[in-house]
Amino acid sequence: MKKITPIIQTLICYLFIVLFVYAAVSKLIDFETFQTQLGQSPILTAYATWIGYAVISVELIITLLLCFRSTRQIALHASFIIMIAFTAYIYIILHYSDFIPCSCGGILEKLSWEQHIVFNLVFVLLAYIAIIIQTSYSKLKISILLFTEIFIGIGLLYFLHISSEKTMRINNPFIRKFQPHAIDHPTNITLPSNGFYFTGNQGDTIFLGVTTAPLLLGTIFPENDILQIDTIQLDQMDLPFQNARIQVNYPDYSLVDGYVPAIFEGKLPSKKAYRQFENQAYFSRIVKTSSSNYIFRGQSTQTGENILGLQNTTTHHISFNTKILEKQMDGVFDTDGTFAYDPIIKNVIYTYFYRNEYRIIDSMLQDKGRGNTIDTISTAQLSTIHLKDGTTKLDAPPLKLNNRQIAYGGFLFNDSNSQAKLDPRDIRKNNRIIDVYDYRANRYHYSFTVPEEGKEKIREMWLTSKYFYVLQDNLLIKYKRMHTPFIDE
Numbered sequence: 001m002k003k004i005t006p007i008i009q010t011l012i013c014y015l016f017i018v019l020f021v022y023a024a025v026s027k028l029i030d031f032e033t034f035q036t037q038l039g040q041s042p043i044l045t046a047y048a049t050w051i052g053y054a055v056i057s058v059e060l061i062i063t064l065l066l067c068f069r070s071t072r073q074i075a076l077h078a079s080f081i082i083m084i085a086f087t088a089y090i091y092i093i094l095h096y097s098d099f100i101p102c103s104c105g106g107i108l109e110k111l112s113w114e115q116h117i118v119f120n121l122v123f124v125l126l127a128y129i130a131i132i133i134q135t136s137y138s139k140l141k142i143s144i145l146l147f148t149e150i151f152i153g154i155g156l157l158y159f160l161h162i163s164s165e166k167t168m169r170i171n172n173p174f175i176r177k178f179q180p181h182a183i184d185h186p187t188n189i190t191l192p193s194n195g196f197y198f199t200g201n202q203g204d205t206i207f208l209g210v211t212t213a214p215l216l217l218g219t220i221f222p223e224n225d226i227l228q229i230d231t232i233q234l235d236q237m238d239l240p241f242q243n244a245r246i247q248v249n250y251p252d253y254s255l256v257d258g259y260v261p262a263i264f265e266g267k268l269p270s271k272k273a274y275r276q277f278e279n280q281a282y283f284s285r286i287v288k289t290s291s292s293n294y295i296f297r298g299q300s301t302q303t304g305e306n307i308l309g310l311q312n313t314t315t316h317h318i319s320f321n322t323k324i325l326e327k328q329m330d331g332v333f334d335t336d337g338t339f340a341y342d343p344i345i346k347n348v349i350y351t352y353f354y355r356n357e358y359r360i361i362d363s364m365l366q367d368k369g370r371g372n373t374i375d376t377i378s379t380a381q382l383s384t385i386h387l388k389d390g391t392t393k394l395d396a397p398p399l400k401l402n403n404r405q406i407a408y409g410g411f412l413f414n415d416s417n418s419q420a421k422l423d424p425r426d427i428r429k430n431n432r433i434i435d436v437y438d439y440r441a442n443r444y445h446y447s448f449t450v451p452e453e454g455k456e457k458i459r460e461m462w463l464t465s466k467y468f469y470v471l472q473d474n475l476l477i478k479y480k481r482m483h484t485p486f487i488d489e
Helices: 004-029 031-039 045-066 069-096 106-110 113-133 139-171
Strands: 183-190 196-202 205-210 216-220 227-231 245-249 252-257 262-267 272-275 285-288 293-299 306-312 317-321 337-341 347-352 358-362 367-371 384-386 392-394 402-408 411-416 431-438 443-451 458-463 467-472 475-481
Touching (some): 004 031, 004 045, 004 069, 004 113, 031 045, 069 139, 113 139, 196 458, 196 467, 205 245, 245 285, 252 272, 285 337, 347 402, 347 411, 402 458, 411 458
Parallel strands (some): 196 245, 337 402
Antiparallel strands (some): 245 252, 252 262, 262 272, 285 293, 293 306, 306 317, 337 347, 358 367, 384 392, 402 411, 411 431, 431 443, 458 467, 467 475
């Protein structure tokens, strides 16, 4: 037996040498993919840049130590610890992660995560056998040592996970975690033109407006995906409309135009809308928060800067909040952005175009806080020029970070223009990237992609409890939502 045990230990060492060399070489051959996959890990995201080098280095160093008898015992203990850590990583991914990435190469990539954890446990057992074969320690001492090493392996992974989460939430490196199949099973609905836009919903029934025919209201019922067109009738038709748009907060709806300014209100199923009080404030953006309340963005008559206002068509009251939008340069371009209304929480989210920030506002225009998107640009990158007539214009194309947003159930879905550090190389070629945030906790959760095929770009998106919708060219594309654990309904 004494003659066999050294052979067994040597064979186990050879198996580890083959494993670590193969694993390290596979990673090195396609290091960019390996590092990108680490960047999608829900545990190691913040350290993906350097941890790829560390893992390969450790595997090669252990391999070198296994080659010499004088360092073989140390190498086996190191192999035991690293295999414990790898196994714990997979266990956490399988049982506690919202999504499962892939971080392996070569033949190991063909294994499922369940098969991979069994594979790792076999090598944990082999390392354990090789360690106890020739140890001179007592059973109690070797048991304490191995339990300590198990604690080190799991503790190391736990420390990296906690530290990575803290870095992602506080120090905010720009690395995304992609959720595969967040939306799936697309259904294409052909529309009569490419001028449709989303106006609201009732459950999974979608309402659409038409930019070229502002009095048309389209309805798509989820049970048959058939478009029904109705015409809204206004009690005053002689206004010089420039940008009239419909908003539905079921059963109430409005037709608004900030250039007139005008607000017409009606209640479905009636298609008759009536103009409300005269001399409303002019606005460039507006969002309907109830049957008679609106939050809008206009310009201060004193400073010319963007400000937010609240308008009630029942009480005829208008009030302003000059503190929510924070000036960085000119107070106009640097505070430009869009509204997103959360129909579940009843909050309005204002997301800046040119900086990594959004503001949370309640339905009465009270400041409820702010949050940050995951990119790192906190100051708008703008160049402006002042003309002789006193107007200010952009002197160069600005760096636009955020496009459009949806707020739903306490979460913000942001269509981002930014390329993250470890995004797959060609991911933006035919996709839009949507980043998902718990806006009340100022916490980034995950990202997913929306296919963008053909020459026409996605111009609008919408969300219900079951479906994610986009408008592209003359198509309404309905995706089934496959990943909804964070929605508070």
